[in-house]
Amino acid sequence: METLSISSRLNKTVREQYMKLPQGESCMVTYIWIDGTGTELRSKTKTLDREPKDIEDIPIWNFDGSSTDQAKDSNSDMNIVPVAMFRDPFTLDPNKLVLCEVYKYDNTPAETNHRVSCKLVMDELKEHCLWFGMEQEYTLFGADERPFGWPANGYPKPQGPYYCSVGANNAYGRDIMECHYKACLYAGIKIYGTNAEVMPSQWEFQVGTCEGIEIGDHLWVSRYLLHRVCEDFGVVASLDPKPLKEWNGAGCHTNVSTKQMREEGGLHHINLAIDKLKKKHSDHIRVYDPAGGDDNKRRLTGRHETSSIHTFSSAVADRGCSIRIPRQVGEEGKGYFEDRRPASNCDPYMVIKAIACTCLLDSDK
C-alpha cells in the first residue's frame, strides 16, 4: 500500500528549514483524545498567545463528534478538557501535547471516556498509594501490510533468536523503538525501558512506575507518540493482541503494588489480592480488551507465554500464568505482582480500575 509510506517520503530537509523559524510568544498546543472506538487517538492543534505553565492555562476546546463516531450530525459538538500536559517532541519547545477527556453536549462523559470513573476510584483509594507499571507490546507493519521486514512470500525463521536481539538478521525496526524512546523522554513520559519481543518486528516498552491515574495518562500519550514516530518512518504500529495466529501475541502486562505490598510482609497482601482476582476472573477478562474479551480469545490460548482465557492461575516466575509474582518479589517477600491478562489494545483506565476495585474495594463499581 503506497499511501502508507507517502508522508514519510516527503522532503525532511525542507521541513527542518521551516521548523527553525521563530514563532514569537505563540505556542502550538496539540489536543489529544480517545475517539469513539475506544482504541484510536485523534488530535488537533491550536495557537495559544503564550506558553501555558500548567494544565489550568489550557482552555477547554471542542471537536466534531460526528466525525469520530462519538455523536450525531445534528448535535455533534463534543468538549475536550485538558488533563495532562507534555512537551511536544515533534515541533519542540515551547509547544505542547495535551491529553484530554471527552464530554458530550450535556457535560456527561463520552462513552469511551473511562478516565472519569477510574479517577473516582483512584481518589477514593489514595491512602493505599497504588503504583502501576504497564508493558506495552506492539507489532510493526510495513507498507506491504506484512509485519515489517518479513518476506513478501513466506515467513522469517521460527521464534527464538528475536527476543532482546541484536543484529540486522534478528532485530527488525530498531530505529522506531529508539526514536520513540527519545520522544517519550523529551515529552516527559515516565518510560521505564524497552526491548525487542519474541516475534520478529514486535517490540515492547514499559511505562511507569506511576501512581494512580497517571499510568493511564502516560500510556495513552506514549501510544500517541508511537503512532506519530511511525508516520515519519512509513510504518504502522499495530496494537492488535494477536496479529498472526502461530506467533506470539501482544499484551499489556500490568504490574501492581500497594503501600502494604511494598512493605515488610507484603507478600501476604499480594496473595490476598490474588485470591480476590481469582474470584473475578471473567469480570476482568471482559474489560481487559476493547471487545469485551473477544480480542483476548485469540491471544490467551495457553500457548505462546499466555494462560488460557478460561482459567485463572498464579505462581512465582511463571510466564504461563494469569498472575505472575516476579522471582525477586517471592524471595524478598514483598513488592508487586504482574497481571499478564490485559491485551495490548486495552484501555489502561479500565484495567487499573478493575484491579483496584477487586483488590481493595470488594465492589463492582
Ligand code: ADP
Ligand atoms: P517483565 O519482567 O514482566 O518483562 P518489565 O521489566 O518489562 O517486566 O516491566 C516491569 C514493570 O514493572 C515496569 O513497568 C515497572 O514500572 C513496573 N514496576 C516495578 N516495580 C513496581 C512496583 N513496586 N509496583 C508496580 N509496578 C512496578
Ligand code: MN
Ligand atoms: Mn472545520
Ligand code: MN
Ligand atoms: Mn516486559
Ligand code: MN
Ligand atoms: Mn513482553
Ligand code: MN
Ligand atoms: Mn511482563
